[in-house]
Every structure is written in structure tokens, then in C-alpha cells.
Amino acid sequence: MIRARAMKRFGRVLLLLAAAVAASLAIGVDARAETVYNFSVSVDYTGPYAAVMDSWHGGQVAMVDWWNKTRGKELGVRVNLKTYDMRYNPSVVAQNWPSILSGDKPILHLGMGAPDLISLMKRLPEDKVPMIMGTAMVGTVWVPNGWHFSSRPTYSHEFAGLFEYLAGKLPEKRPLRIGTVSTQGVSGYVDIVNGVVKLAKMYPDRFQVVESVWVDIQPINITNEIRRIAKEKPDVILTANNTAQVIATVKALKELGMKVPVVTSSHNGLNEVAKAVPLEDLEGSYSVFAFAPYMDKGVKQAADIFNKYNTSKGTWGTTAAQNASQAILSLRTLERAISKVGAANVTGQAMYDALMAGEFPESGFLGLLPALRFSKDAPFPTGDIKVKAITVRNGKIVSLSDKWLPVPKLDKW
Secondary structure: OHHHHHHHHHHHHHHHHHHHHHHHHHHHHHHHHOEEEEEEEEEOOOOOOHHHHHHHHHHHHHHHHHHHHHHHHHHOEEEEEEEEEOOOOHHHHHHHHHHHHHHHOOOEEEEOOHHHHHHHOOOHHHHOOOEEEOOOEOHHHOOOOOOEEEOOOEHHHHHHHHHHHHHHOOOOOOOEEEEEEEOOOOHHHHHHHHHHHHHHHHOOOOEEEEEEEEOOOOOOOOHHHHHHHHOOOOOEEEEOOOHHHHHHHHHHHHHOOOOOOEEEOOOOOHHHHOOOOOHHHHOOOEEEEOOOOOOOHHHHHHHHHHHHHOOOOOOOOHHHHHHHHHHHHHHHHHHHHHHHHOOOOOOHHHHHHHHOOOOEOHHHHOOOOOOEOOEOOEOOOOOOOEEEEEEEEOOEEEEOOOOOEEOOOOOOO
16 A cells, blocks of 8 residues: 555656656757847947937837837847947947848948948948948939938928928918028038938929028027028028037027927937927927827837836937837838748848848837838939928927828939
8 A cells, every 4th residue: 555655646746757857858949940130230428419328329229128028028039139339430430330240140220310321321232231220311422322321301301291281381382492501511501401401402392492591510609590591581490410500500599589390200209309499499390201200109119118118328219219119110121031031040131131022011019100111212212202300399399290291202312
């Protein structure tokens, strides 16, 4: 009897051991089945964008962590972000890139802006690593057959979408009068103005650049320059480059006792400017970009994802929404590549091919982006380009419209 009970207990132990071994083997199989892909990432924690980098990179990290725990888990794939502080410096990007290629073997690079384009644009087709930007493009990188991409068109395209909307709201039939503030000698800054000048030449009945003034990159006082623009009775003043120039423009308008809306982009937008000047001084001004604003009712799911998965000190806002958009496009591209070549076979070439494989539907972007279609003709979506804008209304920053604003066709300048 005693021996029988002992044998029974021994049998139960064997069953438990067998179950544990089976579970261990199952876990091992699952672990081996997971394929890890690296996205290399340019960040800037020690340069000019350090102040916004928690929100910037937070938007990327939150989207990737959410995807890894949901869609990625279903596919047996995990994305690993390999982050490099490039200090927004092209020489640092160029110095780090060879070791990134050999060590990380990324299938995609998430770029920050001009330094990545300057250093990598001509290399990427040879290295077979596509790059997706979170920022808009400029005309100098509008070249065919590139491996540098953005969901956003050029800054000039984005401004054209807002100007088209504002021209349609004029009480009388005349062109929208545009003044510009920029800096000579900085190619990207001059390029934005050149794009808007091209817009006015293409549609002289709808747009007119009435005056362009050139100021220091970090101006102290530009009252005289703004006075020159004011003489031409502008409807808007485009200040596209940096926050310091927007602040100087707003202060000059106040000193002159004028109320003219200032138009900015995402990187030098209303939220950043409002840290230095009262919102009442920004009443009626705008920021425009080709992704949905952070307070847009259509991006609630994206905002919830950020708030749940964000591990940085960053907050949900324009900067986070911009780079969450960059991340979600990258992840949808990976999904498309997986469906084509399999979860274990994705390469940079497969990612490039996925970007070129037809339209990405708006429904896949959590409300952050419109439908997108890439081609070899340009590094940004061509065809029906759309943007959204925010404005200051009654002392609050709000969405200009729930609807995407169409961008008029703009030829290369």
C-alpha cells in the first residue's frame, strides 16, 4: 500500500516535470520564432532640438512599443529602435553611419531633418536602407529615384494648402497677399520662399507675394523690416524657419500696432511661440503641416496610445504627433513588406519595395495621416496632397478644420 502511494506520487512528479519541460520547450520555440528588426534613429539631445526631444522621440517609441505588443506579436516580429544622438549635425550623421550599417544592419532609418538628408541622401540607394523623415521636405531634395521619404511634401506645398483655404475665405475676389520673413544664405530657408513665389507665379489670380524681407537667423528686432511688409497690406506673413523669427515678427507687429496673422510650420509653431509671447498676440495666426493636429478629434486613439506607452518626460502635442506619424508609416511599411516576403525575410530592399507598392489607406494611420501613395518621381507623396492646420481662436490653440485641406498642384521650382 505504502509502495503504491509512493509510486503514484512519483508518477505525478514525472507528469509535472514533463509539463514543465514542454512549457519550457514551447517558450523556447516562441522565442526563436520572434524575428527582430532594427530601425536606426537620429535624435538630438545635445543640440538645437534638445528641448523638444523627449516629446519627439517619445512619439516614435510609444508607437513602436504599442505595435510590438499588438500587431508585431501577432506577426512574430519585434522592432528595435537603435537611437543615436546626432546633435542635428551632418558630420556626426556621416561619422556614425558606417558603424550603424555594419553593427545594426537596419532595415529602415528614421531621420530628423536636413543633417540626415545632407549626409545620407546620396548613400541610401547604394546602402539599400530607406529613410523616412518626420519633417517636411525642401525643393533641393525633390529628386527622382531616391531612398529618402517623408509623409509630408515640401514646406511650400504645406503652406500652399493653407493659402488656398485662406484665399477662398477672402470677402472680395482678389489674390491673397503674402509677405515673407526669411534668411539669405541658408538654402533651406530661401527654398521655402522660392516655393511660395513659384505658387504665386502659377496662380496669380489667387496668390501674390507682396514683399520678402531678409533678417538674421536669430533676430533681435525686425520692426523696420515688418514695417516694409506692412506698407503692402499683407493678409498673412509667412515666417517658416525658426521660433526666434516668429517671436521677432509677432513683437514687431505689436510694436507697430498691427494685427496680421503669422503663418508657421510645425517645428516653429504656435505651441512653441506661445511659450515666449502671450496667446492674445497670436490671435488668428496659423501653423500648417501634412499630419493631423494633436487636438484633432480624429487622433484620439493615437493620443491614447502615446499616453499609455510613453516612457519619456515628453507630452502629447504637435511634436509627438509629428513623429508618431513618422513611426506609424514606418510600421505599416514593415507590415506590407512582411506580407510580401515573410516575417523572417525583410530587408531594406523589401521596405523600399513596400513603400512603392501602392496606396497606404488612411484607415491604417490612426487618424494621423491622409491616404498616401509614393512614386519614384519624388521623395514625398504625389497626387492629392492634403494638410491640416491649427490656429489661435479666442485665446486658445484649436484645429482650423476637421477636414483635410487640399494642396493646389505646385510645379518644381
